[in-house]
Amino acid sequence: MRNRREFIKIAATALGGYILIPQFLAAIPLGAKELENESEDIHEILVVIQLSGGNDGLNSFIPYGNPLYYDIRKNLAIGKDEILKVNDMMGWHPSMYGINEIMQQSNLSVIQNVGYPNPDRSHFRSMEIWQTASDSNEYLNSGWLGRYLDAACHKNEIIGGVNIDNIDSPALQGNSLHSISLQNPALFERQIKGMDLTENQKDRNDNLAFVRKLSINAFEGSDQIKKAIEKTKNYKSDYPDHQLGKNLNWISRMIKGGLNTKIYYTSFGGFDTHANQIGIHKNKLLQLSQGLKAFHDDLKASNLLSNITTLVFSEFGRRVSPNNSNGTDHGKAAPVFVMGGKNRGKILGDYPDLANLNEGDLKFKADFRSIYATILQDKFKIHPSFGGLNKFETLNIFN
């Protein structure tokens, strides 16, 4: 039998560059699941939305019932009348009416005061800590989701994770490549024609082996993604016209198109509000909330919401006191949101304690790795000892 390299080249040349999936490639369990089988087994899926820049949690899910909030936040405090109240203490920022409605339907939980010991106020380091699930003085080369994919994916599975972004996510980085990064699924397949898809060498140069692997993955992944988005091209969708909305729409189509992908990842930036926070933050929260609401409604209408867990986090919260540039500096603990996946629709953990701060920041009460451990255990049915997360107690997030 010809080797794979020759076969791909022949298929590509014979068809004038149009790529068909060669038979023997199709025989390898690449992970594409046919839509026909969908009803038999809808697998659990995690969607991660990373809010980059350090979202001001205190002005997102607001302890308006605590007078200290108004004393400390002063000109940045959101007026009591405007707040979308959840109970006597907590309520949503007025532009987050979409998220408020999701919560009213018991499909969204908030875990309060999430962080980690010895927090780092650097964007990069703190994001890295969240992505790798390390201690604050520990440096890991793989991401928490990458390690999960290493364990859960078949050797040849290449789109166990899909990252829609123009930056690769370290969270999905594992020892093997089980995830793919792309910016626009619709263009991906068209662009791939005629790429050099040589493999099979034992490259002495690591960089070369790395680039080769990327091109093979792109080729194989693009075929599956193309099929999934073609299947769903006539599906009705109603997403807001901004990047997060578009990305969530793509994710929904890939899920409905029957990809066997377990993790979808996307980031949403612009939360580093050192100056003139009010307007910028309002706009960001509106986009986040609109995007999530559209995703929620879409998944719910398709009966997918209970199998798809969406996790929304940021690398840190912000300083409780404003900084006098009408903004806030880097802080520590902040709330994390979980949507779908049969979450209990509750507020977990204590209300933010504004009387006992740590260097002007909220103290953390729940370690973010407890949330990771809970998702691995309750959703992916993996023992949290995996990846060293068993030292964190799991939380009562899901039914």
Place this chain on the structure above:
Amino acid sequence: MKAESIYSLRIGFSNKHSGLISSKGIKSYILYLFDNPLLVQKPEFILSSEEAERAGKEFGGLSENEKELKRQEDREKFHKLQNWWLQKMYTSENPLQERMTLFWHNHFVSSYQKVKISSYMFYQNNLFREYAFGNIKKLTTEILYNNAMLIYLDNKQNKVGRPNENLSRELLELFTLGIGNYTETDISEGARALAGLAPGRNEADYIPANKDNGDKIYLNKKGNLNATDLVDAIFSHPRAPYRITEKLLKYFLTDEPDSNLINEYAQFLKKSDYELKPFLLKLFTDKNFLSYNGQKIKDPLTFILQTFNELNICDIPFNPTMNFLKNQNMELLNPPNVKGWDGGRTWLDSGKLVARAAVINNIFNKTFGNKLNMDETQMIKPGMGAACLAPKLNLETRNGSSKNIIQELSDRMLFEVDSNLEEDMENVLKYDFDLSAPNANESILKLGKIIMKTPQYQIL
């Protein structure tokens, strides 16, 4: 790959100077570049310092509509500025000067998205150009007095009693010592020392009323410290040369420099009092320099400029090129965050690799830009004939046998060639290839296209 190509691609952005390097020898070539820095004139669309200052003052009094118009006007200038720099990098006779300008841009990061004043971005860019072969310590001081930087890192809002820590934090975390070598107290004390430093006409200056004149303790130095004192304190710290050395080695030599190499060069940098010339000369004449062939992932800018240069594209189509760089996460003067581009393997993932292949297709099909939803008229500039966009590969070899041509093109474009690739290339340019045949050029172009889509072409 030939030595002169390895040097030329790393010192500049293409093979443009490989002939010069080969005739002068690397050491004289570098010394020649040091001796011939190019002076840059302010482009006509950039405001003078006085005009910029006046425009800034007037801006506050405008209505929202007028403000939006001004912003739009400035965005257009910004695109001109990006284009201006791109052309400079492509055509400059001192490519190392532009390479170093790019290095500083990615070290002392500011982005237009936040600064919003194209003239300030230009003056910062030119400061980097001026310090391309200059003194690192002096540049660090200069950057604290740089208008664009003070806006980018919110120091405008940093005032006595009302600190904003952004600039103070990045000064230590990203610009100099790096995490682990300072405390949170150093950051808040640093912010006090920087309080009141605000944009001014030519460069920033302290506004006396906003300055904090109390004593500060910063990296064990005590007194009524100001920005210059902070830089002095930083550069007396034993860790001062390491971070910048590691970045320079990564930039020019290898994505993964080992710690011995970093130590050696860091000590050298300190000994040469943070002067760049001796450092760069040592680096490029290092006897092991060529052994790092293949140790870098090619950045998108080198990828595209090298490609244009190989294909003799005489004027760069701006919009599609900038769109490509944006999609590859390397938009000039607009990096994603204060850390800048990480480089190395972050330059590539499957999506970006695919986009690179697509761009090569488009350039060869003369449709570069179309596929990225650009208006075709935008890619043709006045006075720019179709010939400027028609790809053409120059050959030096007089003996036009297929083997020689393959050899020549691989020598200047591919860091290494294995038997599979050799076979692929020989299938495109067969042994009986005849340079005088009517379709000879197309065959050579076909070979070029194959080469530029290989994994090897993504590596330096």
